[in-house]
Amino acid sequence: MTLRALAPSGVPFSLGDIVQGLLAAVDGERSMTRFRDQVAARFGKRHVRFFSSGRGAVSAGLSALHARFPARDEVVIPAYTSFSVASAVVHAGLKVRLYDVDPETLGPVPESLERALGDRSLCLMVCHLFGCPADMDMAREMAGRYGVPLFDDAAQAMGAAWKGKQAGTFGDIGLFSLSRGKNISAVDGGILVTDEDWLAEGLDALAPPAPSMRGKVKLWLTALALCVLMHPRLYWIPNSLPFLKLGESHFDPDFGVTALTPFQAGLGMRMLRRLDRINAGRGSVAVQWMNVLNGRKFPSLPEGSDSVWLRLPLLDSGPGDVMKEYGVVRSYPTGLHEIEALRPHLAGDGTYPGAERLARSLVTLPTQGYVTGQDIEHVARAMGGGAV
Ligand SMILES: Cc1ncc(COP(=O)(O)O)c(C=O)c1O
Numbered sequence: 001m002t003l004r005a006l007a008p009s010g011v012p013f014s015l016g017d018i019v020q021g022l023l024a025a026v027d028g029e030r031s032m033t034r035f036r037d038q039v040a041a042r043f044g045k046r047h048v049r050f051f052s053s054g055r056g057a058v059s060a061g062l063s064a065l066h067a068r069f070p071a072r073d074e075v076v077i078p079a080y081t082s083f084s085v086a087s088a089v090v091h092a093g094l095k096v097r098l099y100d101v102d103p104e105t106l107g108p109v110p111e112s113l114e115r116a117l118g119d120r121s122l123c124l125m126v127c128h129l130f131g132c133p134a135d136m137d138m139a140r141e142m143a144g145r146y147g148v149p150l151f152d153d154a155a156q157a158m159g160a161a162w163k164g165k166q167a168g169t170f171g172d173i174g175l176f177s178l179s180r181g182k183n184i185s186a187v188d189g190g191i192l193v194t195d196e197d198w199l200a201e202g203l204d205a206l207a208p209p210a211p212s213m214r215g216k217v218k219l220w221l222t223a224l225a226l227c228v229l230m231h232p233r234l235y236w237i238p239n240s241l242p243f244l245k246l247g248e249s250h251f252d253p254d255f256g257v258t259a260l261t262p263f264q265a266g267l268g269m270r271m272l273r274r275l276d277r278i279n280a281g282r283g284s285v286a287v288q289w290m291n292v293l294n295g296r297k298f299p300s301l302p303e304g305s306d307s308v309w310l311r312l313p314l315l316d317s318g319p320g321d322v323m324k325e326y327g328v329v330r331s332y333p334t335g336l337h338e339i340e341a342l343r344p345h346l347a348g349d350g351t352y353p354g355a356e357r358l359a360r361s362l363v364t365l366p367t368q369g370y371v372t373g374q375d376i377e378h379v380a381r382a383m384g385g386g387a388v
Contacts, residue, residue: 009327334359
């Protein structure tokens, strides 16, 4: 067992962050308002709503859309994405309609997307996977052509941009996640942004309850654990506990939704201030990986996309490339169409070769702040490649 281990993703909290969170908890509602104003200013959106998780936010957003368009019950989502997205659709009592993902760019395949859209589409969701922005001109054109609202899922891409405009700000409603493996974190959390008054009102009607005292204490303790255990000298501890299921994606529509807490708003405010610095750090680690593994295959991003490389996808991996102790892990194990428990909730059928190829051949390389040049060289050597 090695005593150095890297998390595949994540942002460590400092003790200062936790103190700030506790002070915000004392400040209560005022902290929530301040965080809301900061998010609104950063993303240029009039309405901001918080939830205990990204999937809770997606479910609420979909329910608000469905209240407005009750005859539409299909949510059009990529066949290769976080299982949480499908979980949220089913949580909201809706059907999943899939489109395929291009295995080179990770964005939607236009023909497949067009086949998925129709009279029953409640919205088109686009996910900017691993921080890589999808072609939003195409997505907007397609959503407009079919008169379908656009749900811009930037859970993995806070701070990324498409042609200079931030991911999450396209379309009718946008999502950011504050869970522990995301661009910035508040232990957990989801943010919806919109300029539509009717959507904001719909979301207010669905406002979730505050968490229990037990839930709040759990958040404080998890923040402390993340502060200590994400360090490479200690990460082997959570990494060797299989019941924590770190980094695994699960289909589980049976989740609870509560409000974000002022403690989390305090963490979120600290992190939002560091977002650009964190993203720049990830970007430079990604460049180092690409230089060292220069014969290997990475996403070819369309012109105009400015990725934040939450993790760096390696597209031509084999089984020997997975190195869990160095945070080099497979991402989603299958396409969503291959999840047995999701089958009853799927609308229509189709083939998704791009999603299948990505599930088979994609691993992600860590770009989080603890990755060193030595780690990169070590992994590259073990992969037998690159200019080491
Ligand atoms: C693309 C995408 N959307 C939504 C979510 C849900 O976010 P959360 O983990 O905060 O529930 C995730 C989580 O991984 C995600 O990757």
